[in-house]
Amino acid sequence: MSEPAPVVGIDSVLEVRGLEKHFGGLYALSGLDMDVRKGEIVSVIGPNGAGKSTLFNVITGIYEPDAGDIRYGDVSIVGLRPHQVVKLGIARTFQNVRLFANMTILENAMVGQHCRSKGGVFGSILRTPGIRAEEERIRERAKEALSFFGKRLSGYRLEQPAFSLSYANRRRLEMARALATDPQLLLLDEPTAGMNPRETLELRDHIVRMRDELGLTVIVIEHDMRVVKGVSDRVIACDYGQKIAEGTYDEVAHDERVIEAYLGTKTTDD
Amino acid sequence: MAASRWVRMGAAAGVVTIFLALVGLIGGFTDVYLIGDQIVFAGLMLVLPAFVAGLVAAAPRVEGGERHEMQLSEAMKAAAVAGAVAGVTFALAVVLADWIGAERIRTVFLNVSPQLMEFVNFGQATGPGALIIVAISALAGVIGGALRVAPRSVRRPVTAAVMVTLVFGFLQRVIPIALDQLKLERDWLYSPEFDGLTWIGAVVVGAVAAGFSVLNARFGERLRGGLARAGGQSGPAISPARLVAGLVGLALLLVAPLLLGSVISEVLGTVMVFALLGVGLNIVVGYAGLLDLGYVFFFALGAYSLALLTGATLNAYGIPPEPVISGHLNFYVAIPIVMVIAAAAGALVGAPVLRLRGDYLALVTLGLGEMVTVLVGSPWLVPLVGGPSGMRGITDAAIGGLAFRDPQRFYYLALAFVGLAAFISWRLATSRIGRAWTAMREDEQTADAMGISTTRFKLLAFAIGGAIGSLGGALFAVKIGSLTPASFQVLVSIQVLGLVILGGMGSIPGVIVGALVLVGLPGLLREFEEYRFLAYGAAVVAVMVLRPQGLVPNVRRSRELQDEERAQDEWAKAVEEGETSPEIATASGATT
Numbered sequence: 001m002s003e004p005a006p007v008v009g010i011d012s013v014l015e016v017r018g019l020e021k022h023f024g025g026l027y028a029l030s031g032l033d034m035d036v037r038k039g040e041i042v043s044v045i046g047p048n049g050a051g052k053s054t055l056f057n058v059i060t061g062i063y064e065p066d067a068g069d070i071r072y073g074d075v076s077i078v079g080l081r082p083h084q085v086v087k088l089g090i091a092r093t094f095q096n097v098r099l100f101a102n103m104t105i106l107e108n109a110m111v112g113q114h115c116r117s118k119g120g121v122f123g124s125i126l127r128t129p130g131i132r133a134e135e136e137r138i139r140e141r142a143k144e145a146l147s148f149f150g151k152r153l154s155g156y157r158l159e160q161p162a163f164s165l166s167y168a169n170r171r172r173l174e175m176a177r178a179l180a181t182d183p184q185l186l187l188l189d190e191p192t193a194g195m196n197p198r199e200t201l202e203l204r205d206h207i208v209r210m211r212d213e214l215g216l217t218v219i220v221i222e223h224d225m226r227v228v229k230g231v232s233d234r235v236i237a238c239d240y241g242q243k244i245a246e247g248t249y250d251e252v253a254h255d256e257r258v259i260e261a262y263l264g265t266k267t268t269d270d
Numbered sequence: 271m272a273a274s275r276w277v278r279m280g281a282a283a284g285v286v287t288i289f290l291a292l293v294g295l296i297g298g299f300t301d302v303y304l305i306g307d308q309i310v311f312a313g314l315m316l317v318l319p320a321f322v323a324g325l326v327a328a329a330p331r332v333e334g335g336e337r338h339e340m341q342l343s344e345a346m347k348a349a350a351v352a353g354a355v356a357g358v359t360f361a362l363a364v365v366l367a368d369w370i371g372a373e374r375i376r377t378v379f380l381n382v383s384p385q386l387m388e389f390v391n392f393g394q395a396t397g398p399g400a401l402i403i404v405a406i407s408a409l410a411g412v413i414g415g416a417l418r419v420a421p422r423s424v425r426r427p428v429t430a431a432v433m434v435t436l437v438f439g440f441l442q443r444v445i446p447i448a449l450d451q452l453k454l455e456r457d458w459l460y461s462p463e464f465d466g467l468t469w470i471g472a473v474v475v476g477a478v479a480a481g482f483s484v485l486n487a488r489f490g491e492r493l494r495g496g497l498a499r500a501g502g503q504s505g506p507a508i509s510p511a512r513l514v515a516g517l518v519g520l521a522l523l524l525v526a527p528l529l530l531g532s533v534i535s536e537v538l539g540t541v542m543v544f545a546l547l548g549v550g551l552n553i554v555v556g557y558a559g560l561l562d563l564g565y566v567f568f569f570a571l572g573a574y575s576l577a578l579l580t581g582a583t584l585n586a587y588g589i590p591p592e593p594v595i596s597g598h599l600n601f602y603v604a605i606p607i608v609m610v611i612a613a614a615a616g617a618l619v620g621a622p623v624l625r626l627r628g629d630y631l632a633l634v635t636l637g638l639g640e641m642v643t644v645l646v647g648s649p650w651l652v653p654l655v656g657g658p659s660g661m662r663g664i665t666d667a668a669i670g671g672l673a674f675r676d677p678q679r680f681y682y683l684a685l686a687f688v689g690l691a692a693f694i695s696w697r698l699a700t701s702r703i704g705r706a707w708t709a710m711r712e713d714e715q716t717a718d719a720m721g722i723s724t725t726r727f728k729l730l731a732f733a734i735g736g737a738i739g740s741l742g743g744a745l746f747a748v749k750i751g752s753l754t755p756a757s758f759q760v761l762v763s764i765q766v767l768g769l770v771i772l773g774g775m776g777s778i779p780g781v782i783v784g785a786l787v788l789v790g791l792p793g794l795l796r797e798f799e800e801y802r803f804l805a806y807g808a809a810v811v812a813v814m815v816l817r818p819q820g821l822v823p824n825v826r827r828s829r830e831l832q833d834e835e836r837a838q839d840e841w842a843k844a845v846e847e848g849e850t851s852p853e854i855a856t857a858s859g860a861t862t
Contacts, residue, residue: 083718083719111722114705
């Protein structure tokens with residue numbers, strides 16, 4: 001699975017053009033453009049309500065955009081259902097962790113492999129050799145995905161129900177489940193929310209490893225600026241559903257409009 | 271404050287007793303002897319509400335999230351008060367009835383018979399009779415309370431002994447037949463004079479049940495560990511009690527018709543047809559989590575399409591149906607075709623309701639089910655399915671010269687189909703497909719976002735559930751030999767859902783147990799036939815309140831129902847223990 005260090009080239013994995021999404025009178029996205037290149041880690045930042053999670057929901061097919069286009073590789077993915085998007089190689093995690101709480105940890109990860117397998121009704125009833133082999137492969141791949149987080153999600157824990165996990169481990173399991181879908185592009189929605197500082201630092205390293213060891217392209221929505229600084233090849237700042245700045249962490253962090261978006265307009269006596 | 275609660279409980283129990291008397295559950299059963307010539311069913315009904323009131327009054331209370339265990343003396347007082355109030359409430363009703371005159375009340379409440387009045391007065395005059403009622407109710411309440419506060423090691427064997435003895439008492443028309451078949455002496459167990467258990471028999475049965483309970487409590491845990499090691503399993507092992515019960519149950523299912531004769535086999539055949547429907551509905555409701563109240567649709571579809579494919583006669587004309595679809599296929603050739611038709615219909619019916627969830631889905635499917643009843647009975651379809659007068663002359667599923675209309679043989683045919691359906695259901699549940707259903711049931715949107723086509727898997731559940739349901743319908747047609755719309759009422763849907771819920775959603779043994787309890791018991795106890803739906807409602811309410819995971823639960827399903835509290839506890843514990851290990855320490859050390 002490991003690939004050489006990423007080449008930040010010109011070939012775009014994801015192209016977003018003029019994306020709009022309205023909820024009644026609220027413009028969650030109003031003409032957003034962005035590009036993501038292969039092997040990049042891009043952070044999306046912005047104040048609450050800037051449209052970051054809506055962007056993820058539109059890319060992954062949970063919402064259909066009101067206007068604009070999203071191209072993944074050569075194809076437009078607008079209008080696809082979420083499970084079709086996953087099959088193309090875009091996996092995600094949720095801001096509020098959404099696991100299958102009563103399934104075991106292994107089963108949660110095995111669900112990730114669902115879109116890479118095709119066992120049908122009759123095969124499953126007869127349990128043909130092909131089905132057994134496929135089931136074994138699903139199990140192994142799921143374990144491999146879980147082992148990305150070291151011992152935290154393996155061993156005796158494989159058979160534990162997901163609800164028995166700690167908060168940080170739930171987030172890790174959600175990422176492992178996404179990894180188990182064999183994605184090329186991974187969307188992480190606030191992966192460190194609710195984690196303590198130590199866990200946050202550990203996760204920062206994991207995100208970098210996802211690119212370096214697994215060869216993934218990663219888009220991450222993040223509020224913790226230490227993480228943003230530590231992982232990002234590029235940072236995109238949003239506000240009111242539009243891109244307001246783009247560049248390296250330092251460029252974006254010192255951008256007037258970004259500061260304004262986070263802290264409000266400067267007062268005259270400053 | 272607490273005392274008012276006991277009084278309320280007692281009064282409620284008294285009202286329940288009055289209700290039971292008015293619907294005839296007391297007056298009509300004064301001669302159904304359960305044990306000896308003392309314990310009659312009517313007597314049981316008379317004191318049961320007071321007993322339950324005592325049980326509940328002595329239960330620990332939960333106030334503001336805190337559990338208050340009761341002191342022994344307080345619990346006894348509570349139970350006695352609740353029981354006595356129940357008795358007083360009922361006694362007042364009896365006194366009032368005597369004063370008005372039973373004959374006059376009877377013009378409104380048919381069941382207030384002289385027999386009932388004599389029974390509830392214990393053959394005494396009104397005054398002393400009322401006192402006896404109060405005394406006996408208080409006693410029943412105290413017994414209930416005592417049972418509640420007794421330690422587990424006492425409560426369990428006593429409960430087991432009483433329950434099993436009562437079940438033996440109820441099965442007074444089943445077990446003696448089996449004993450006769452086995453050429454065993456039966457007069458010591460069942461009184462030839464009163465039909466019920468003899469006192470000696472009751473003591474023996476109760477002692478054996480209590481003994482098993484004690485043995486299970488003492489050695490069960492150890493055995494469970496041993497079984498887990500022997501099986502090499504990592505997950506929670508099946509308890510030995512459940513394993514033994516399962517094996518004994520399976521053996522009984524195999525020999526039951528041979529021991530019990532054709533009258534009871536007839537009932538057991540119906541049980542198996544409903545078990546088959548239960549296995550099918552369990553796929554839709556238990557696995558995929560789609561609440562379907564129109565399951566009778568597939569029952570009817572299976573029955574009528576089998577009749578048409580194998581050739582039947584329209585009662586209205588005395589000839590086979592006109593259209594060319596009427597064939598003369600062999601039963602075993604027709605069955606796969608019926609299932610394919612039902613699966614296609616399942617997908618077709620499923621398609622328009624895909625976007626609906628929960629209550630809305632239930633309502634729409636309820637309507638779809640009702641449509642079937644109306645359709646098969648409509649004059650419009652008389653040339654096809656016979657309309658209100660139905661069809662007759664349906665195949666007896668013979669293999670060579672061996673026909674299956676005979677109740678005992680039919681039972682084995684049905685049992686084989688249940689086995690097949692259970693096998694299919696089990697294989698699917700433990701495959702990639704079952705995993706997708708579980709994920710979908712737990713969180714539909716997330717399942718979609720993780721690559722599961724929820725549309726596809728919902729339709730699949732409807733199709734497979736429908737195919738198995740149609741099998742139930744086809745077998746029903748073979749069993750009865752004729753079809754009328756009266757057999758395809760919406761109540762079938764409710765009954766099947768009831769047995770799935772009672773047994774435990776997602777659990778196949780649960781479905782069988784549910785079918786035996788909800789379909790078998792009323793069928794065996796003919797005189798209770800008219801109280802069938804009263805018992806149904808009571809059973810389903812009791813299960814939902816006391817044991818929402820069902821009688822024989824599926825492990826995961828029961829977790830889902832207790833999920834919230836458990837999840838919080840586990841989470842809190844995990845947070846306390848902390849989630850740090852050396853690797854992170856170095857990782858953070860390197861970067862800070």
